[in-house]
Amino acid sequence: MTIRTTIYRLLLKLLIRDRVTGSGILNQHPDTIYVLEKPFTADRLILENRFRKLHSNYRAEQLTAVDNQNPEALRLQIENLTALQRNEPDRDIRLQPVMVLAGHMPANDKPLFRSSLSESWASSGSALRLFKLLINGRSTLVRIDEPLVLSDLIKPGISDSEVARRAVWVLRTHFQRCRQAILGPDLSHRRTLMQQVLDAADVGQAITEAALRQGISPLKMERQLTEVLSKIMADFNPPTARILNRLISFLLGRLFSRINIQGTEQIQQLALTHNLVYLPCHRSHLDYILLSWLLYRHGLMVPHVVAGDNLDMPLIGNLLRRGGAIFMRRRFRDDPLYTTVFRRYMILMMHRGHSIEYFMEGGRSRSGRLLSPKAGLLKMTLEAWTQDPARPIALIPVAISYDRLVEGRSYQHELSGAGKVRENLLSTIKSLRILFQRYGEVSISFAQPIKLEQHPDTSLDLQVHHLSQQVMERINDTFMPSQISLIASLLLSAPGQQMREADLLVRLEELSRLLKQSGSNLPNSPPGDWIKAAVQRKQITRGQNAVSLSPEQATELTFYRNMLIHKLIIPGLVLLFQRRLRHSGTSTQTRLIRALYPYIRAELSLPDPHQNQDLLLIRKTRENLIQQQLMSTVDTSPPPLSAHLIRLAEPVLLRQYLLIRVLVQLQQTTETELMETTRELALHLHQEYGYAAPEYADRRVFEDITTQLLNQGLILGETDKLTPAHQLSSLIRLGKKLLPDSLINKADNWLTKGRLV
Structure with a gap:
């Protein structure tokens, strides 16, 4: 070992903090050959240090x-290995690809010192490679993938030279795809990209039409559009993204005691062959921060996130834009020019191979x-995919749950009628106080x-x-219940919103087994x-032997119960129907649940009932309840x-019943009028459960039910004139059998003697 190599190894050991990702592990079989992407001494020493660990x-x-520089060297080496494998067929020679990336962010063409020292598509010499690792060593990524089994390539009639050529091609292609998946495409100059959008045929036509409508010249219209486009476009800057990564790591470490992750392995493999579009649920501004940070930490391309322009604040907006926003x-539905420009920009970004992230729900x-x-x-x-179907696209639904x-408090403030507070720099600075609080797990x-x-x-619209329904269903299906969602579901369905702590522990264990x-x-x-953690966060109150909720705590915990209700509603309905329709058979109860299922x-956002999936779900749920001894006589x-579970299902049924009633x-x-009246009545009746129901302040709670009733022909007419169909009387009778008499009577009194006299 030379003195220079010893110094290299010491420097790398002190300065490098590498993270390992990929689908494989270092195969320690004696016949495994480890193939690095580049022939640098520094990369080899990093891999050797990994072996030592x-x-x-x-x-x-x-x-x-x-x-x-010497492309034949690897081919000749593999050719010799191929001959060895043929002569000794009991051996298992494998070629395992390994990548080392220093500061794994895509490089743009801005002449910045740090940008030149981050990982890029450009080649560099050994000295510059070492310097990059020393500067960006704390964000070094080592990607290890599954080995290529040499015997799989050896076929009768194929020479050793041809096998070696194919193996080299497979390895080169693999490294290229990995680099694309991690770094993304080269970032061209922002003005060049802007000009490509403006030069598109559909944008040119939209400019001409808008200029005619406004009575100005197309040139002036284009200048105005350039300013609009500048506000839309991201200005991704690798040094800014690296700084944000460190800040976010600090922020998340302060806020959360643990970050649970599942499902990244399939995404890492898919990124090699597909453009990825991430579609997370949206419950917090931290959603996109968490997801981008997580993808970066797992060696995946940082996505460009579509955000509302309400976040384009002074200072903050520029920072987010440089982070990929x-x-x-x-x-902008009524602005055809803006629609055309935004669509063309998004299509161009996807055609260039960028990962994209947006929220299907629109707002939080x-x-x-x-x-x-x-x-x-x-x-x-x-539309982007249909224009270029040769470039495959995969949608990635993502579920995020918080303790x-x-x-939380601002949501309750808004739902109480105070209105939404617009984001600004002052409110952002004030929000820094969250760093001194704890938020459990995510x-x-x-x-x-x-x-x-x-x-x-x-049709495209269909x-x-x-697809949109499928995305929402998969988000719900993969949702990982949070600790507080389990606690909230039990305490909010307990009489008086309190339980003996020993009973709560038993119920939590039972509910966990069922889920x-x-x-x-x-x-x-x-x-x-x-x-214990919920008490420390002041989300619940602990007495001597009991756990309870104050009115404020109960109102806050409805959010976390609602995050989980989609997984508990079918068990609750099966139990409720069995209890309230006790003289009917199982087949009748199943038929009625299926009638309500749409x-x-x-x-x-429950699973699609296509091919009797609803029937299978109901039957499987009943089997689970019987196995857990939850079905009583x-x-x-x-x-x-x-x-x-029955008390959790009741409010959902109540909303359906009240809308029809x-x-x-x-x-x-x-x-x-239908939604407002139903909302007022629901708020009035929910007092029966002993706590406020702030979600009724959002009229969207009833929109989907109304749409489904229209689709099923149970409501006739248009949005400005709705009338009931004759079939609704049977639903009213069923609701009276399923819901408590006290709620039914209270609703009837309110409708006949109160609000609608």
């Missing part, structure tokens, strides 16, 4: 690399439930990806509708720790957890 023995001849007006959910999907950006994604929201789950496929017989049996992943810590699904009191009472109404 694993206390693994290896031989120097097991390390090789792709060398662009694309700013969009909240509403203040109630905890998923909101109805807004299909505009998804339609642009589908405590940083915006969980991020990547759902099964949706690969876009061609459906020539289906494809967008089906695990249905396929949910849950927090690893014991329920006793959940209660309306429950519309509100809570009609002559005995229900088990305690069953009573909780109000429509029958009014006979003819507008959609606005």
